[in-house]
Each structure stands twice: as structure tokens, then as C-alpha cells.
Amino acid sequence: MFGLRQLLIAAICVAPFTFAPLPLGAITPKGWLQSQLRLMADGLAGHEYEFYRYVSKSSWLGGSSEYSDLHEGFPYWLNGIVPLAYSIGDDKLKAQIKESVEYVLSHQADDGWLGPETVSSGLRNLWARYPLLLGLTQLLEADQSYESTVLPAIRKFTDLTQNMLQDNGAGLLPRPGDHLSDQDHGWGRIRIADLILTMQWLYENDEEAKQDQLLEIMGMLRKGGLDWATWYTDKQYIKGDLNDADQAYVEAWFPFEHGVNVAQGLKTGAVINRFEHNQTMIDMARRAVDWTFKYHGSTSGTILADERLQGLSPYYGSELCTTVETMYSLTYLYQALGDRDFADRAELAAFNALPAAVLGDWWSHQYVTQPNQPYSVTLNKSKGLPFWNVNEKGQTFGLEPDYPCCTVNHPQGYPKFLANSWVKVGSDGVGHALLSPSSLTWKLDNGAQVTVDANTNYPFSDNLDYEIVASKDFTLHVRIPSWSKTASWSYSGPGDKNEGTAQNAEPDARTGLISIPVSAGKSTARLVLTRSIETISRMNDAVAIMHGPLLYTLDVGYHATSSPPKWYNSSADVSGPLPTESKDWEIRNTTSWNMAIDTSTIQVKSQDNSGNLPDEVWSRGAVPIHLEAEGREVDWPLWRGVPGQVPLKKNYLSDRRPITLVPVGVAKIGMVELPTL
Ligand SMILES: *[C@@H]1O[C@H](CO)[C@@H](O)[C@H](O)[C@H]1NC(C)=O
Ligand SMILES: *[C@@H]1O[C@H](CO)[C@@H](O)[C@H](O)[C@H]1NC(C)=O
Ligand SMILES: *[C@@H]1O[C@H](CO)[C@@H](O)[C@H](O)[C@H]1NC(C)=O
Ligand SMILES: *[C@@H]1O[C@H](CO)[C@@H](O)[C@H](O)[C@H]1NC(C)=O
Numbered sequence: 001m002f003g004l005r006q007l008l009i010a011a012i013c014v015a016p017f018t019f020a021p022l023p024l025g026a027i028t029p030k031g032w033l034q035s036q037l038r039l040m041a042d043g044l045a046g047h048e049y050e051f052y053r054y055v056s057k058s059s060w061l062g063g064s065s066e067y068s069d070l071h072e073g074f075p076y077w078l079n080g081i082v083p084l085a086y087s088i089g090d091d092k093l094k095a096q097i098k099e100s101v102e103y104v105l106s107h108q109a110d111d112g113w114l115g116p117e118t119v120s121s122g123l124r125n126l127w128a129r130y131p132l133l134l135g136l137t138q139l140l141e142a143d144q145s146y147e148s149t150v151l152p153a154i155r156k157f158t159d160l161t162q163n164m165l166q167d168n169g170a171g172l173l174p175r176p177g178d179h180l181s182d183q184d185h186g187w188g189r190i191r192i193a194d195l196i197l198t199m200q201w202l203y204e205n206d207e208e209a210k211q212d213q214l215l216e217i218m219g220m221l222r223k224g225g226l227d228w229a230t231w232y233t234d235k236q237y238i239k240g241d242l243n244d245a246d247q248a249y250v251e252a253w254f255p256f257e258h259g260v261n262v263a264q265g266l267k268t269g270a271v272i273n274r275f276e277h278n279q280t281m282i283d284m285a286r287r288a289v290d291w292t293f294k295y296h297g298s299t300s301g302t303i304l305a306d307e308r309l310q311g312l313s314p315y316y317g318s319e320l321c322t323t324v325e326t327m328y329s330l331t332y333l334y335q336a337l338g339d340r341d342f343a344d345r346a347e348l349a350a351f352n353a354l355p356a357a358v359l360g361d362w363w364s365h366q367y368v369t370q371p372n373q374p375y376s377v378t379l380n381k382s383k384g385l386p387f388w389n390v391n392e393k394g395q396t397f398g399l400e401p402d403y404p405c406c407t408v409n410h411p412q413g414y415p416k417f418l419a420n421s422w423v424k425v426g427s428d429g430v431g432h433a434l435l436s437p438s439s440l441t442w443k444l445d446n447g448a449q450v451t452v453d454a455n456t457n458y459p460f461s462d463n464l465d466y467e468i469v470a471s472k473d474f475t476l477h478v479r480i481p482s483w484s485k486t487a488s489w490s491y492s493g494p495g496d497k498n499e500g501t502a503q504n505a506e507p508d509a510r511t512g513l514i515s516i517p518v519s520a521g522k523s524t525a526r527l528v529l530t531r532s533i534e535t536i537s538r539m540n541d542a543v544a545i546m547h548g549p550l551l552y553t554l555d556v557g558y559h560a561t562s563s564p565p566k567w568y569n570s571s572a573d574v575s576g577p578l579p580t581e582s583k584d585w586e587i588r589n590t591t592s593w594n595m596a597i598d599t600s601t602i603q604v605k606s607q608d609n610s611g612n613l614p615d616e617v618w619s620r621g622a623v624p625i626h627l628e629a630e631g632r633e634v635d636w637p638l639w640r641g642v643p644g645q646v647p648l649k650k651n652y653l654s655d656r657r658p659i660t661l662v663p664v665g666v667a668k669i670g671m672v673e674l675p676t677l
Contacts, residue, residue, distance in 0.1 A: 013215060014203050015274045018338030018511070019423035019431055022442060023141035025086050027422050031437030031457065035615040036362075036414050037088045043362030044399070045084060045411035047579055048077055049096040054404050059116035061103050067404045067568075069184060071116060072128040074100070078135030080324075080411030083419050086142035097139065101146070104132075105153045112160030114153065122179035126161065126171040126195065127188035131409075133157075133198040138419075140205070151206060158202065161195075162213055165220040172224045190255040191264050192225035193271040200274055218275045228268050229280060231256040232287045239295045241311025259305025259318070260405075262292060263325035270336035285333060289342065298371055299536050299544040299672060300356055300551050300664055301348030302326055306368050306387035306394070312539045314673040315386040315642045317368025317394060320406040323353045324413040331420040334433055340512030343433050344482050350417050350434070351459045352551040355665030358410070359397050360619025363581045365410055367394040367402035371544070371672040372643045374556045374593030377586045379641040386640045391569075397668070398584030399565035399574060422452075431477035431513055435464060448472035448520075457613055458529075459549040460623050466525040468493070468518055476516045476525060480507040483548055484529040491516050493523020502528070533627075535599050542646040542673040543599060545627065545661060552627055552661035553670030554597075557590025558620050587669050593643065594636035595659055596650060598677040601630040602661075618665045631659040632677060646675050 029037050040046060048055040054073035057063030067073060078100070085093035108114055114132060117123040136150050164170040174185045188195075199214045199221075231237060231253060242250050242257065255261055269285030272278065296309045298318050303326060304310060306317035330346035333339070357366045366376070368390050379385055379392040387394060394402040421434040427445035432454060440452045449471040456464040462484075468476065480487045487507075492500035496519070505514045505527070516525050531548025538544055545552045562583040565574045606624045614622045633654035637644050656677075664672060 017335045019335050024138045025142040026442050028439045032613045032617045033436045039362040041090050073408045075128045075132035076408040079131040082135045082138045083415035112156040114157050130194035137201045169224045186255045190226045190261045192221040193268040229284050257309045259322040263322040266329035267332045300353035302353035307389040314372040317370050320357045321409045338511045354413050355618035360616035364397040374589045384640045400568040425477045429475035448474040462529040464527040468523045472520050476518050477513040479512045487529045489527045491525045493519050494521040495519045538673045540646040544672050550663045553664045553667045553672045555660040555662045556593045560587045595631040596634045596675040596677050598630045603628050627661040630656045
């Protein structure tokens with residue numbers, strides 16, 4: 001299925017990636033990342049098919065539980081559970097995938113439609129098929145036994161999609177007889193890139209693909225979709241806080257401001273460019289990332305959008321779905337365009353925003369995470385909420401706080417990060433694009449069969465040790481993160497003249513990659529990065545503290561209490577039986593959070609460079625890294641039940657005293673943006 005065909009046609013119509021992705025299954029996790037995926041499989045993600053109503057009783061599987069007319073719960077789950085199951089080789093999850101996919105395929109409509117909607121229901125909206133197909137194409141990459149069933153079903157659905165779109169955009173555009181709101185149509189129109197991805201996957205991987213048909217569908221989606229290029233212009237884009245802008249204007253551009261849309265949409269320019277060969281799209285993709293993070297970004301690597309973009313205030317929230325979609329878009333952008341910045345940002349979100357929003361055992365998650373969030377409790381609604389459209393439980397941890405989408409969509413985060421962490425570089429190289437512990441087994445286009453084990457505690461350590469076995473010479477490329485101002489590498493193997501001497505790493509300015517020539521046989525390579533404290537300026541003269549890839553937050557203590565999971569939209573308990581580990585949590589500070597920091601006093605107290613990390617590495621106290629500094633309590637009023645803007649005028653309430661900062665991924669609660677002394 002893969003191979004020659006890809007080489008022949010890629011050059012003709014679909015522009016090649018800078019670094020082509022590898023199929024799901026080529027990369028397996030090691031070290032802490034393997035433990036995380038195992039915890040996910042043993043936690044909420046891996047049990048949803050058994051107990052979570054929007055998966056187990058989904059209308060896709062003969063039930064009737066859906067949280068909206070979009071019917072996206074099961075498709076989102078499939079898109080994340082496939083890479084999870086196949087990355088760690090989990091037989092239970094593979095069996096669940098088999099059973100559910102067989103059900104969906106055996107209920108394919110005569111006309112090719114996939115999913116519960118009938119023509120007469122008036123609910124045929126293409127959108128939920130986008131994540132379904134992303135799940136199915138990953139399945140085809142990882143498990144060839146599906147080729148004879150899944151591929152024909154996708155082809156039939158593709159024929160239908162062509163017919164529907166030719167019929168005045170049915171399934172995409174509002175039409176008479178639809179029972180869908182304009183907004184429901186909006187999801188499919190703003191997220192077209194996620195369906196175009198599958199059309200391009202077929203184009204490159206399906207030997208029976210009808211290329212003209214696929215190109216026509218891509219073109220029709222482009223035409224019927226909303227054009228991000230109209231938004232990312234100096235004239236249209238809102239560079240300030242949306243609450244300060246003209247509200248009619250803000251409302252008119254809503255699809256472009258919705259957080260998950262923005263996250264999914266970041267990749268759109270690069271996706272469209274592949275068939276449109278349009279420099280405007282490439283420029284737009286870069287601008288989209290720059291502006292989104294400059295004007296609406298959190299230092300943890302995600303987007304501040306509590307349902308909709310707001311601005312940079314430290315009490316705005318970031319949705320977990322937005323974080324995992326941001327990670328996926330950024331990894332795609334690195335593969336498509338090769339800019340180092342995209343990979344830096346993907347790692348930032350993976351090591352900070354994502355773990356900050358999930359408890360260490362992977363059973364409970366937040367809907368939104370705030371940079372300054374010293375407690376995670378049910379807020380008092382009658383005082384008003386700091387969010388645009390997130391309820392009073394949005395910042396608590398639980399089964400489905402605020403809305404179920406993050407419950408079903410969060411599983412894609414680390415599995416897709418892993419699956420995209422290695423890339424092809426030319427015909428004789430592989431690249432470690434996203435650093436983390438993993439193992440790659442791959443046959444390069446030049447015929448070299450290679451296995452590369454990346455042994456590392458990164459991002460908790462600065463050293464990466466590679467063990468390599470290769471049947472022929474090849475080139476190992478490794479990305480040096482931008483924060484590592486200096487780095488060195490060494491190599492020892494057959495025919496090595498330097499005998500393992502360390503050399504300065506001189507990364508390519510655009511891609512951040514260094515090249516290490518590797519000889520056939522067994523060899524080893526070592527990369528040593530250098531992290532230092534970095535102070536990031538935020539709103540109201542506040543600072544956020546980074547140390548290499550990790551963002552730190554003020555340690556405010558941690559007192560957690562749990563209760564049975566509640567419905568996202570009522571105070572009723574979710575009816576069981578539920579796994580006992582599934583709980584809703586409130587977490588409170590046990591020390592003061594209203595601190596100003598003296599940045600000149602920051603000291604790195606400990607750093608773990610070797611040894612085994614605990615399984616629940618993103619839990620309180622799990623990693624022996626923290627920072628110490630001096631701070632003073634300041635008067636810091638609440639706003640709508642949470643810490644308000646960072647105070648500009650500092651009214652000190654205490655003398656200097658020691659304060660501790662810990663990585664946001666382990667802290668769960670804390671204060672990232674602090675005033676300075
Ligand atoms: C909560 O949402 C479900 C759909 O997911 C709906 O059936 C139910 O009526 C809603 N409950 C309340 C109290 O609004
Ligand atoms: C490139 O994209 C821009 C923005 O969407 C569009 O206006 C233009 O027509 C496109 N050019 C081509 C050649 O498709
Ligand atoms: C919530 O806030 C309102 C208005 O300030 C107040 O009257 C009420 O007592 C508060 N409720 C709780 C549970 O604190
Ligand atoms: C939580 O922080 C606030 C503000 O600093 C403080 O007043 C309160 O005492 C803290 N809670 C505990 C239990 O220490």
C-alpha cells in the first residue's frame with residue numbers, strides 16, 4: 001500500500017512535506033512517555049468504551065447518547081484511541097477498536113454514508129466524519145488487516161462526499177430541509193482541513209485512489225469552507241482583548257475565534273497549500289501561529305480561549321481540546337513547512353499545557369486551565385465567572401467538567417505527539433523532531449533498515465542517548481530546541497574517527513536539525529542540551545519563569561477532595577456503574593498565592609538527570625526539580641471569584657520570604673504570572 005506510488009504522484013499534484021510523516025506503528029514509546037500512554041490506557045481514555053455513555057452508548061454504535069446533534073463523541077474517541085492502542089500494543093483496546101469499527105462499517109448506508117444520520121433526519125453534516133476518517137486512516141497505517149474492509153468503505157464514502165458536495169454543498173453548507181443550525185454547519189466549514197487531510201492521505205496511500213476525484217473534493221471543500229486568510233489580516237484580526245472590541249464585529253467573526261477551531265485551523269494554510277501550491281497559504285499559516293500565540297497565547301504553549309479567544313489576562317482559560325488540537329496542528333506544520341518554531345511550540349504544549357490539565361493518574365481532567373489558578377473549585381456563578389462561556393465547574397478536574405468534548409478528544413494528545421515525533425529526512429535520513437523517549441524501527445528509502453532507541457528523561461533531563469542498529473549507513477537528524485543556546489553531540493560507532501569526542505551542535509537555522517552521519521552496524525550517539533532560566537514578560541509587567549522546556553508556577557500547596565462525577569450540565573451524579581477511579585476533584589491552596597517574585601534570587605535547586613522516573617511523572621512531588629526564590633505578599637484583589645489582573649501598584653503585605661516554583665505539569669494549581677519585586 002505504501003511506497004512506489006507515493007513517490008510517483010507526490011511530485012505531480014500534492015506538494016511534498018518538508019519532513020514526511022512515518023506511519024503509525026513505526027514508533028513506540030519508552031521511559032516516562034510509555035508510562036504515560038500506559039496510564040492513559042489504564043485510565044479514563046482506555047475505559048471510555050466500557051462505561052462512558054457518549055462512547056459506549058453512542059448513536060454510532062446503536063445507542064442514543066450524544067451530547068449534541070453533531071454526533072462527534074465516538075469519532076473523537078476513535079481518533080485518539082487508535083494511536084494510543086497501537087503505540088503500546090494494547091490488545092484490549094485493539095479489540096474495542098475492531099468491534100466498534102466493524103459495527104460502523106456494517107451499518108454503512110447503501111449510499112455510502114458513515115454514521116447514524118439518515119437522509120430523512122436532515123442531520124447529515126460531514127463534520128463528525130473528519131475525526132472518524134482520521135481514526136480510520138491511522139488504523140490502516142498500523143494494521144494492514146483492515147485494508148480489505150476499511151479502505152472500500154472509505155472509498156464508497158468518498159464517492160458519496162463528491163456527490164453531496166456537487167449537490168450544492170450538501171453536508172457542508174446550510175440547505176433547505178436541514179435540521180442543523182448555521183453554527184452546526186459552521187464546524188464543518190471552518191474545519192475543512194481535517195477532511196482534506198484524509199483526501200490527501202488517500203491520494204498518497206490508496207493504490208486505487210481516483211486522483212481527479214480527490215482533487216475535486218479538496219477544491220470543493222476549499223470553496224465551501226470558511227477562508228482563514230480573510231481573518232489573519234491586519235485589518236480583520238483582533239490583536240487586543242475581544243471584550244474591548246466592537247461586540248457586533250466580534251460576533252460576526254465567531255467561527256474564527258472559537259478556541260478549538262483556532263487550534264485545528266492553525267494547520268489549514270499548510271494543508272491547502274499541498275494541493276493549491278499557494279504561497280499566500282504558507283504565509284498565512286506562519287502568521288496564524290505568530291499572532292495566535294502573541295495575542296492570545298498562554299506561556300504553557302496553548303491558546304487562551306475559554307470557548308472563544310479573549311485576550312491575555314491570566315484568569316482566562318485554555319480548553320483541553322484546544323491544547324491537544326494545537327499540539328497536532330503544530331506537529332503537522334513542522335512536517336509540512338519545517339520551521340523549528342512549530343516543533344518548539346508543540347513540545348511546549350506537550351510538557352506544560354497538557355499535563356497541567358490532567359491529574360497524574362489520567363482519570364480526571366479540566367475543561368479549562370488558567371495561568372493563575374491557585375485553586376480548582378466550583379466557582380460562585382452569581383458573582384459572575386471569568387470565562388466567556390464556560391460554567392462554574394470548568395476549572396475543576398473531573399469526568400466531564402463543563403462539556404464532554406474534552407473527555408472524548410483528550411486521548412489524542414500524547415499518542416499523536418509520539419507518532420509524529422520522528423520524521424523522514426530526505427531519502428537517507430530520519431529525524432528526531434519532537435524530543436522524548438521512544439524507539440523507531442524503519443526502512444529508509446535508500447534501503448537502510450534502522451532501529452533507533454532514544455533513551456532519555458527529557459524534558460526532565462538535558463541528555464538524550466541514542467542506541468542505533470543499522471543495516472546501511474544513514475543520517476540521524478536531531479532537532480535542537482531553540483531554548484538550548486548551546487548543545488553538543490557525540491557519536492561512536494564503526495568507522496568513527498572522532499572516537500566519541502563531543503562536538504558543538506550547529507543546528508540548521510530554519511529547521512533546528514543537526515545531522516549525525518551513522519555507519520552500518522551498532523553505534524551510539526549522545527546529545528547534551530543546556531537549559532537556563534528564562535523570564536517571559538506578560539501583561540501588567542508580570543513575569544513567567546521557564547527553565548528549558550518546562551514552565552514553572554508558584555507552589556501554593558495542594559489539598560484535594562473528591563466526589564462522584566456529576567453531569568456536565570446539571571448537579572445530578574452521572575449514573576453508573578462507573579469505575580471507582582473516576583472522580584470529580586476540587587483542589588485548594590494551602591499557602592498564600594498573592595506573591596511577588598524577586599527574579600534575581602531564582603535558584604535551580606535540584607535536577608534529575610538520570611535514573612528511573614516514577615510512572616505518574618505528572619503528579620505532585622514526582623519529579624525532583626524545583627526552583628527557589630524570594631518573594632513578598634502583595635495586595636491582589638479577586639475578580640469574579642479568581643485572582644484578578646496582576647497588580648501594577650504593589651502594596652506589600654509581608655516581608656521577603658522564600659518561595660518555591662514547580663513545573664506546571666506537576667503542580668495542577670498555582671500562579672504562573674507574578675508581579676516582580
Ligand atoms: C444535559 O444534556 C443532555 C444532552 O447531553 C440533555 O439530554 C439533558 O436534558 C441536559 N440536562 C439539562 C439539565 O439541561
Ligand atoms: C491563494 O489563497 C488566497 C487566500 O485564500 C486566495 O485569495 C487566492 O485565490 C489563492 N490563490 C490561488 C492560486 O489559489
Ligand atoms: C455566591 O455569591 C453571592 C453573591 O455575592 C452570595 O450572596 C452567595 O452567598 C455566594 N454563595 C456561596 C455559596 O458562597
Ligand atoms: C489561599 O490563598 C489565599 C490568598 O493568598 C489565602 O488568603 C488563604 O489563606 C490560602 N489558603 C490557605 C488554606 O492557606
